[in-house]
Each structure stands twice: as C-alpha cells, then as structure tokens.
C-alpha cells in the first residue's frame with residue numbers, strides 16, 4: 001500500500017476551478033486552504049472574496065464566505081471581525097480591487113490595526129474585465145487600455161500598495177511573495193502561515209502580496225508568464241518581507 | 255417603565271438603537287447629523303460587545319455595517335444626503351444579499367453640496383431603492399421625537415423580519431429638535447430572533463455563502479422575483495398613516511415628516527376659520543400607503559401635497575389616486591422651511607379657488 005502524498009485540502013470544495021490554465025489564483029487558493037487546515041481554523045474562518053477573477057472563491061473554499069463589493073473587502077472584513085473577534089477573517093483581493101478602488105478601505109483598515117489577514121493577488125492587470133491597466137501594471141506593459149505600453153507621463157508609475165500599507169502603524173506583517181516557481185510557492189505558504197498566525201495571536205493587520213501569473217491577459221504561455229514574473233515584474237515589485245513587527249512590543253490592536 | 259426624557263432627535267435615534275440591540279455603528283461626519291455618531295461613540299464605550307467606528311468614508315461605513323450584519327449583529331449607519339449618495343453601493347448589496355441594516359438619512363438641501371438646512375429632496379432616492387438594481391428599501395418617516403424612538407426600534411425589527419435595509423428618513427430640523435420622549439425598553443439580546451444564515455464559522459454545520467453575484471440570468475430573474483414577492487408582502491403588511499381631521503374634510507393635505515408638522519399647524523389655523531381641511535400623513539414612504547389614500551379619495555375630491563422639495567411624493571399620491579381626485583402641489587425646496595402661516599395661506603387660497611366652502 002502506498003501512502004497518498006497529494007490530496008485535496010480539507011477546506012477546498014470538490015469543484016473544478018474556473019481559472020485559466022496557468023493562472024496563479026488556483027495555486028493561491030490551494031495554499032490558503034492548506035494553511036487553514038494546518039492551523040486547524042477551518043470552523044472559525046470567514047473569508048471575504050472580491051470582485052475580480054476570484055469572485056467565485058466562495059465556490060471553492062469550504063469555509064463561511066461573504067461577498068464584498070469591488071474594493072470593499074477590508075471594510076466588510078472589519079465589520080465581521082469586530083462582531084466576532086475570536087474568528088479568523090481574511091479578505092482575498094486582486095490588485096485592481098485593493099490598489100485602485102479599494103485603496104482607502106485598505107489603508108484605513110491597516111491603520112486601525114484591524115486584526116484581519118489580507119491576501120493581495122497582484123497580476124499587474126484587471127484580469128476579470130479583460131486585461132485593462134491596473135495601478136500595478138508595470139512600465140512598458142501593454143494592456144487593452146495601454147495599447148502602447150504603460151508610460152509614466154501618461155499613466156503614472158506602478159503603485160506599491162504594500163509599501164504604503166507598511167507605513168500604516170496598525171499593520172504588523174507585510175510580505176511580497178510569488179507563485180511563479182515551486183520555491184516561491186513554498187515561500188508563499190510560509191508567509192500565509194505567518195500572516196494567519198499573527199491574526200490568531202491578535203497581533204493586528206497582516207497582508208501577503210502575491211505576484212501571480214495571468215497568462216491570458218499577458219498573452220504568454222503559462223511557462224512564459226512565470227518567466228515574466230521572475231525577469232520583469234520582480235524588478236518593480238521585489239520579493240521581500242516589507243514589514244515584520246509581529247513580535248514587536250506595541251499597543252495592542254482592537 | 256422608562257421615564258420621559260427631553261432629548262434631541264439625533265440622540266433619540268442613537269439611544270433607541272442601542273436599546274433595540276444595535277451593537278455596531280459606523281459612520282462618517284456630516285452635518286446636520288453629527289450628534290448621532292457622537293452620542294453612539296460615547297454610549298457604545300460603555301457596552302462591552304458594542305463597536306463604534308468612525309470610518310474613512312460613507313462607502314467604508316456602509317460596507318462595515320454590511321460585514322457586521324453578515325456576522326449577525328444589529329447594525330446601523332447614519333448620514334445626510336451627500337453621504338447617503340455614497341452609501342447607495344452598500345444599500346444595493348444589502349438588498350441583494352438580503353441583509354438587515356438600519357440607515358438614517360438626515361436630509362439636507364441639495365443637489366450637490368447644497369446646504370445643511372432641512373429638506374426632503376431625497377424622497378425619490380430613498381423610495382426607489384436609490385442604488386442600482388431592482389430593489390426597494392423600507393422607508394420610515396417619523397415626525398415627532400416619540401416617533402423617532404418608536405420607529406428606530408421598529409426599524410431594527412423590520413430589518414430582521416424582512417432581511418432588508420430600512421431607511422429612517424428625517425431632516426436636520428427633526429434631528430436638532432428637543433422633545434420629551436419615552437425611549438424604548440432595553441432589549442434583551444437573547445430576544446433578537448435567531449438567524450440561521452449568518453457567517454460565524456462553519457462549526458458543526460455546512461459552510462455558508464452570502465453573495466449577490468448570480469451569473470445565470472434565469473437564476474438572477476428568480477432572485478429578483480423572490481425579492482419582488484418579499485416587497486409585495488411588505489406592501490401588504492406595512493402601510494402606516496396618521497389621519498388628522500379628515501372625516502369631514504373637503505380638502506386633504508398630504509405631507510410627511512417636518513412638512514407634516516407644519517401642515518398640521520396650518521390646518522389648525524384654517525379650521526379656526528371654518529375650513530374643512532384634514533391631514534393624511536404617511537409614516538411609511540415605501541411602501542407608500544396607497545390604501546389609505548384610495549380610501550380617502552372616496553369622500554375627498556381635492557388633495558394638496560406639501561413637500562420640502564419640488565414635487566416627489568406627489569407622484570405616488572397621483573398613482574394611488576388613479577385620477578379619482580385632483581392633486582395640487584405646493585413645495586419649497588433647497589432647505590427653506592415654510593411656516594404654518596404660509597401653508598395656511600396656501601390652503602386657504604386653494605380652498606376658495608376651488609369653491610370648497612360652498613355646500614354641493
């Protein structure tokens with residue numbers, strides 16, 4: 001008898017993902033489900049899916065899920081967490097969702113030190129609506145609304161939301177990772193573990209920004225898309241721990 | 255029994271909300287309703303499991319309320335006209351996701367920034383849903399301090415019963431006015447009805463989803479008709495009016511909120527000179543009390559609608575009357591508050607112009 005080494009995580013429903021081949025969302029979903037299972041928090045976790053390609057995340061995660069309007073994930077998560085402080089609350093948001101329309105909600109939730117975990121999936125475009133420019137679109141990147149490539153004078157430079165959030169005193173842990181290779185997938189899982197654990201210990205606002213391939217809108221093959229993250233995207237968005245004050249002696253968040 | 259206390263309107267709503275089990279408030283400052291969040295901030299400090307958040311915007315506030323409602327709390331937000339425009343996104347989601355919540359709109363002069371004077375310019379916005387999509391919110395229009403207390407308590411019950419946003423539509427005058435009030439009794443939180451749909455973690459039960467995305471048009475249609483049937487029920491069950499001196503009336507004035515109080519003062523004056531005028535005052539604006547209007551039209555042929563806008567409720571009155579009676583309109587938009595004398599003159603002039611003094 002051989003021992004199974006790969007199985008569906010307990011908190012992923014038995015439903016096929018609708019994501020494109022090579023899309024990072026599927027990998028990230030799996031990692032979150034694994035972390036929830038390993039931390040034993042599946043029965044106390046409430047997730048807040050976004051408007052974006054991951055809008056159907058509630059069809060995959062087998063935990064309570066409450067949909068937020070585009071960009072409002074952190075506001076909705078705030079409401080849930082304040083009522084149920086002993087539950088684990090996470091929001092799952094794309095780069096357009098969190099760094100354009102939801103900037104205010106995110107920065108202020110971080111600044112208040114809301115004890116929630118945010119998963120910020122940065123694929124440098126608006127995936128769901130057909131690949132338009134996102135605030136995170138890198139310079140030179142062609143999108144349907146930057147047909148000549150993004151240029152600083154015309155479109156501004158890519159926004160680094162995670163750095164901005166790091167300035168908010170209520171944020172305790174912010175790391176930028178990627179899912180373009182096995183090594184980085186494993187690192188991403190570690191970061192997620194750390195973020196959820198910080199919340200379990202009541203430390204405050206944690207956020208993991210995950211660079212994620214969108215082969216469809218980048219018009220690349222899945223392999224090329226991963227390569228593109230390694231060679232191009234990480235130049236603008238270097239992978240690193242941006243802030244770690246989990247163990248710092250600080251005034252407790254709410 | 256609770257004793258009678260002298261309180262301003264905004265404080266009455268806040269105190270009544272807390273007594274009715276409201277444990278989550280989020281809002282953003284805007285005149286003329288700031289005393290409401292300020293009262294909440296102070297009162298909620300004294301309650302262990304209550305949360306007050308001064309949000310970064312009205313959009314954030316209403317979406318926090320939505321989250322709190324998902325998690326099973328009685329939740330409220332308040333604002334004034336420009337802020338209510340921003341809350342429409344959240345109100346549409348509350349309606350779609352069938353979540354209870356109470357939203358106070360202390361209306362001010364508009365459009366745009368307008369001013370901070372009392373107005374009724376947001377009638378359409380409140381009664382037609384306001385946000386996107388095919389939905390309605392229950393809209394309550396109290397006019398006295400006591401009604402503010404009673405209707406705040408009722409708003410939370412209705413929100414729970416129908417799983418729907420409920421709007422308390424008032425104006426700055428009502429918000430500021432000090433009146434003697436008996437606040438509602440403190441509600442035992444255990445008496446809040448059990449909700450089998452909230453998100454509190456899937457312990458010993460299947461996981462739950464609260465959402466409004468329904469990609470299949472046939473299913474979205476089904477959801478719309480389901481909401482519609484709920485709205486039909488509400489329309490049947492919840493039409494509230496006050497009738498004042500309409501039994502012998504030849505002219506019935508229709509007004510709500512502050513306008514109704516002014517109209518009542520005017521009617522008292524014209525009654526003194528023998529004019530047979532009554533007041534029919536809607537306390538629910540949605541559902542609009544069409545039944546009472548229809549009933550009145552059996553014996554009254556002339557209606558005068560008075561609003562602090564350019565004519566919004568008048569459309570609902572016309573719809574309810576189905577041309578059985580004449581509808582006249584007098585309005586003062588922009589934050590102008592008429593005096594009872596002014597309205598008495600309008601009523602008197604109309605009364606004589608229509609020859610209502612003559613026995614027919």
Ligand SMILES: Cc1ncc(C[n+]2csc(CCOP(=O)(O)OP(=O)(O)O)c2C)c(N)n1
Nearest residue numbers: 051052053070094095096097125126127128
């Ligand atoms: C208020 C509002 N504006 C616009 C949209 C349309 N919309 C849906 S998802 C989306 C952007 C998605 O991009 P992102 O957040 O980066 O997520 P991705 O699909 O790339 O994962 C937009 C603009 C919406 N749903 N709501």
Ligand code: SF4
Nearest residue numbers: 019020023053127214
């Ligand atoms: S469009 Fe991009 S982000 Fe959306 S599912 Fe496809 S690959 Fe993933």
Ligand SMILES: [Mg+2]
Nearest residue numbers: 094095125127
């Ligand atoms: Mg994106």
